[in-house]
Amino acid sequence: MTIDLGFAWLRLSDGNEVGIVDVPGHEDFIRNMLAGVGPVDAVLLVVALDEGVMPQTREHLAILGVLGVDRGVVALTKRDLVDDEWASLARADVASALQGTPLNGAPMIEVSATAKTGLAELVAAIESVLQAAPARRDLGRPRLAIDRAFTLTGFGTVVTGTLVDGAFTVGDEVEILPTAQRARIRGIQTHKRGLESASPGSRVALNLAGVEKDELARGMVIVRPGSLVPVSVLSARVEILGSASDAITQDEAVKVHAGTAEVMAHVSLLESPTLEPGASAWVQLRLATPIAVAVGDRFVIRRPSPPETLGGGAVADISGERMRRRREAVAVLERRSAPTAASRLLAALDAPRTLAEAGTRSGLDGGERDTAARELLDSGRAVALGDALVARESFDALATRIERAVAATHRRSPLRAGAPREEIRSSVDLAAKRFNALVERLAKDGRIAERGSALALPAHAPTLTTEQESAWSRAREALGREPLQPPSPATLESDYGLDRELVAALAERGDLVRIGTEAVFLPDAVATFADAVVRELVEKGTITVARARDLTGSSRKHVLPLLGFLDDRGLTRRSGDDRILVVPPEQARERVATLVARKKVAQ
Ligand SMILES: Nc1nc2c(ncn2[C@@H]2O[C@H](COP(=O)(O)OP(=O)(O)OP(=O)(O)O)[C@@H](O)[C@H]2O)c(=O)[nH]1
Numbered sequence: 034m035t036i037d038l039g040f041a042w043l044r045l046s047d048g049n050e051v052g053i054v055d056v057p058g059h060e061d062f063i064r065n066m067l068a069g070v071g072p073v074d075a076v077l078l079v080v081a082l083d084e085g086v087m088p089q090t091r092e093h094l095a096i097l098g099v100l101g102v103d104r105g106v107v108a109l110t111k112r113d114l115v116d117d118e119w120a121s122l123a124r125a126d127v128a129s130a131l132q133g134t135p136l137n138g139a140p141m142i143e144v145s146a147t148a149k150t151g152l153a154e155l156v157a158a159i160e161s162v163l164q165a166a167p168a169r170r171d172l173g174r175p176r177l178a179i180d181r182a183f184t185l186t187g188f189g190t191v192v193t194g195t196l197v198d199g200a201f202t203v204g205d206e207v208e209i210l211p212t213a214q215r216a217r218i219r220g221i222q223t224h225k226r227g228l229e230s231a232s233p234g235s236r237v238a239l240n241l242a243g244v245e246k247d248e249l250a251r252g253m254v255i256v257r258p259g260s261l262v263p264v265s266v267l268s269a270r271v272e273i274l275g276s277a278s279d280a281i282t283q284d285e286a287v288k289v290h291a292g293t294a295e296v297m298a299h300v301s302l303l304e305s306p307t308l309e310p311g312a313s314a315w316v317q318l319r320l321a322t323p324i325a326v327a328v329g330d331r332f333v334i335r336r337p338s339p340p341e342t343l344g345g346g347a348v349a350d351i352s353g354e355r356m357r358r359r360r361e362a363v364a365v366l367e368r369r370s371a372p373t374a375a376s377r378l379l380a381a382l383d384a385p386r387t388l389a390e391a392g393t394r395s396g397l398d399g400g401e402r403d404t405a406a407r408e409l410l411d412s413g414r415a416v417a418l419g420d421a422l423v424a425r426e427s428f429d430a431l432a433t434r435i436e437r438a439v440a441a442t443h444r445r446s447p448l449r450a451g452a453p454r455e456e457i458r459s460s461v462d463l464a465a466k467r468f469n470a471l472v473e474r475l476a477k478d479g480r481i482a483e484r485g486s487a488l489a490l491p492a493h494a495p496t497l498t499t500e501q502e503s504a505w506s507r508a509r510e511a512l513g514r515e516p517l518q519p520p521s522p523a524t525l526e527s528d529y530g531l532d533r534e535l536v537a538a539l540a541e542r543g544d545l546v547r548i549g550t551e552a553v554f555l556p557d558a559v560a561t562f563a564d565a566v567v568r569e570l571v572e573k574g575t576i577t578v579a580r581a582r583d584l585t586g587s588s589r590k591h592v593l594p595l596l597g598f599l600d601d602r603g604l605t606r607r608s609g610d611d612r613i614l615v616v617p618p619e620q621a622r623e624r625v626a627t628l629v630a631r632k633k634v635a636q
């Protein structure tokens with residue numbers, strides 16, 4: 034009796050080699066059978082004609098259904114032990130057991146191992162079934178679930194398994210999950226032949242350097258470093274076999290078989306308090322130890338005792354997020370397992386993520402992922418934000434959060450130009466690169482205005498209270514008395530209540546001109562001064578501080594900052610004790626007119 038997995042290969046007439054995994058039939062060893070049956074292209078179901086369909090035959094068929102193995106051949110063995118009548122009865126019995134299973138209608142070949150009859154026909158049937166099998170996908174992300182680990186004298190550590198999703202080459206550095214140990218591939222064999230590189234779908238023995246046999250076990254997975262992260266929570270739509278003896282209940286402990294791994298898990302039912310035989314529903318499996326699986330991997334669920342296969346499903350989510358609110362969780366999972374690559378990728382872009390991150394979450398990789406991303410960007414269903422992509426819906430939600438945060442600051446501080454950029458960034462918790470890209474986009478769309486280091490709503494203008502307006506009107510009167518010898522900012526504050534913030538707001542709306550930190554003028558005063566200075570310069574070519582003072586009836590104290598202001602605006606420049614024009618007279622006059630022009634602000 035076979036207890037554990039066995040391995041062999043067969044050369045077909047077309048020259049192709051078929052790797053064969055022999056699995057135990059007895060129900061006591063179903064767990065070993067599960068470790069071997071995962072990534073196969075086709076199955077050879079063996080039924081002895083003298084015994085016919087056994088309970089484990091039905092369980093094996095159910096498991097093939099759960100794992101999605103849907104092509105194969107049936108070998109009806111021990112033909113030498115039964116007569117024709119018995120053989121045709123047994124044959125009919127097997128045919129009816131296949132109904133409703135993935136092997137329904139599969140070729141059934143009668144053979145005798147002892148009399149060597151039917152063997153050529155059996156091989157031919159295997160050959161034609163395999164010809165119809167789809168090519169193995171190469172996602173450039175090789176994974177090898179270990180089914181055996183041993184030491185070979187003269188070689189060292191060797192592991193075997195079926196390679197999927199990519200190729201391994203001698204010399205590759207690999208990571209062993211879930212332990213995250215590193216090792217290097219020293220040698221590769223397929224069917225006992227040394228190879229430089231093994232391709233997806235083949236039975237492979239890897240000779241590993243840098244790791245001991247004792248550190249390896251069936252269930253571990255060998256990957257390219259960093260290409261897969263083990264998870265201890267996974268979500269899936271689980272289907273319970275109609276033949277299951279009982280429903281699965283909330284939090285029930287089950288065995289999960291995925292790849293070659295077998296791990297205990299608690300079932301968190303997301304839709305109803307129980308999962309009845311024949312039904313399916315979204316669940317989260319909380320695993321006792323982490324395993325390395327990818328989105329789309331099939332798994333089987335068994336009840337530990339008495340042992341029974343309950344059903345299984347395909348991994349839909351490995352984000353590791355624990356789902357709380359049931360209805361929402363189910364909606365998220367429905368989207369993540371959507372039929373098209375684009376909608377699956379979109380579901381993984383519920384927050385800004387790099388293409389690589391989103392690809393892993395959605396179980397897409399390489400070309401499929403890139404095509405989906407292009408499709409989403411072209412149709413506007415996703416938006417690029419710096420190094421990330423985000424679903425349009427989530428982009429809109431982020432934009433709305435930013436608008437709300439900015440509006441809240443306007444309400445709290447109506448005098449301020451806006452909200453500090455950094456404060457808004459941390460409120461939406463985005464990396465600087467992504468936040469800047471988002472703001473840039475919103476500014477372009479006219480949803481947000483950048484005012485220095487502040488963000489404002491485009492319609493925002495600092496607004497004054499009635500008291501502030503009346504303080505301003507008294508102060509304006511004082512400023513207007515001798516416009517070019519106005520009261521200092523300190524006096525404006527002590528005598529009129531114009532504090533720094535109010536002055537800034539008045540300057541922002543164009544009622545005041547702040548020059549340096551120590552001078553405040555009415556716009557008209559600055560214009561008058563500039564006009565007088567420019568006239569003099571056009572006429573005389575130069576002007577001194579004293580001349581500017583006398584000409585405008587100002588004082589030295591005020592003239593200094595005013596002249597500095599004209600220098601800063603690119604109208605004049607110091608030359609010794611004099612000022613000279615730096616632009617042609619005509620242009621200087623134009624500049625004076627726009628120098629203190631009031632800002633147009635929407636009210
Ligand atoms: N007479 C006869 N005996 C056979 C034939 N095929 C297998 N046997 C015998 O049946 C017994 C069981 O064969 P196995 O190949 O171990 O059967 P198996 O399906 O692998 O059994 P498990 O691994 O326990 O699931 C052995 O003693 C074989 O010699 C056949 O065609 N004719």
Ligand SMILES: [Mg+2]
Pocket residue numbers: 034035055056057058
């Ligand atoms: Mg056997």
